[in-house]
Amino acid sequence: xxxxxxxxxxxxxxxxxxxxxxxxxxxxxxxxxxxxxxxxxxxxxxxxxxxxxxxxxxxxxxxxxxxxxxxxxxxxxxxxxxxxxxxxxxxxxxxxxxxxxxxxxxxxxxxxxxxxxxxxxxxxxxxxxxxxxxxxxxxxxxxxxxxxxxxxxxxxxx
Numbered sequence: 001x002x003x004x005x006x007x008x009x010x011x012x013x014x015x016x017x018x019x020x021x022x023x024x025x026x027x028x029x030x031x032x033x034x035x036x037x038x039x040x041x042x043x044x045x046x047x048x049x050x051x052x053x054x055x056x057x058x059x060x061x062x063x064x065x066x067x068x069x070x071x072x073x074x075x076x077x078x079x080x081x082x083x084x085x086x087x088x089x090x091x092x093x094x095x096x097x098x099x100x101x102x103x104x105x106x107x108x109x110x111x112x113x114x115x116x117x118x119x120x121x122x123x124x125x126x127x128x129x130x131x132x133x134x135x136x137x138x139x140x141x142x143x144x145x146x147x148x149x150x151x152x153x154x155x156x157x158x
Contacts, residue, residue, distance in 0.1 A: 007145055012156060014040060016097065018133030021042065021043035021049075021052070021123070021157075022040070022041065022043070022156075022157045023039075023041040023042075023128055023154040023155060023156050023157065024038075024039070024040050024041075024155055024157070025038075025128070025153050025154030025155055026038060026039060026152065026153060026154075027039040027053055027055070027150045027151070027152040028054075028150065028151050028152075029057070029134075029148045029149060029150040029151075030148070030149055030150075033082055034057060034058065034059070035055055035056050035058060035068070036055050036056070037039065037053040037054060037055030037072070038053065038054050038055060039051065039052075039053045039154060040052045041076075041154065042070075046078075047077060047078045047079070048075070048076070048077060048078070049075075049076050049078060050073070050074070050075055050076075051072070051073070051075075051076055051091070051093075051115075052071070052072070052073055052075045053071065053072040053074075054070070054071045054072075054081055055069075055070060055072075056068055056069045056070070057070075064099040066099055066100065066102075067100055067101075068097050068098065068099045068109075069097050069098050070095055070096060070097025070098070070109075071095070071096060071097065072093060072094070072113065072134075073091065073093045073094055073095075073097045074091045074113065074115050075091055075092065075093060076089045076090065076091030076100050076115065077090050077091060085116070085120055085121045085122065085123065086118070086119070086120050086121075087118055087119050087120075087121070088117065088118045088119070089115070089116070089118075089119065089132075090114075090115070090116050091114065091115045091116075092112070092113070092114050092115070093112075093113055093114075093115070094110070094111065095109065095110070095111045095112075095113050095115065095136060095148070096109065096110045096111075096114055097109055107140065108140070109137070109138060109139075109140040110139045110140065111136040111137060111138040111139065112116025112136070112137050112139075113134050113135065113136040113137070114134065114135050115132055115133070115134045116132060116133055117130050117131055117132025117150075118130065118131055119152075121156070123156075124157070126155060126156035126157075127153065127154070127155060127156065128152075128153070128154045128155075128156055129151075129152070129153055130150075130151070130152045130154075131149075131150065131152075132149070132150045132152070133147055133148070133149055133150075134147065134148040134149075134150060135147045136148065136150050
């Protein structure tokens with residue numbers, strides 16, 4: 001079963017990458033925890049897209065430090081501005097992952113999240129830069145990261 005899921009994921013990602021409306025890059029984030037994500041966007045229509053991010057974060061304080069690994073799926077609506085290279089976007093989705101800390105406490109966490117951001121596309125060197133805020137509401141006792149702020153750089157496949 002595990003092999004079937006891996007093969008399906010590879011075929012699906014290859015299909016997305018071949019499409020001329022896909023972007024791949026990194027998102028650096030911070031708030032209570034600091035981390036990074038591999039970020040993938042796929043446009044379904046001119047103004048509707050799916051963003052998939054896979055990453056991890058860490059936090060170290062005097063009382064606690066923890067590590068997380070997670071995945072995020074967000075459907076976004078894109079809105080143009082008067083500048084043809086500048087866009088803002090709004091979306092909603094879900095996040096799930098695994099956490100552990102120095103007290104040998106670990107487990108799964110799940111959140112619903114929103115995302116609002118501003119992006120600038122440089123079409124001459126197919127790059128996209130964006131800043132965003134991702135508010136989250138968690139369903140486990142452990143999750144306490146209400147908003148993640150991010151800076152992303154993505155390459156546009158054309």
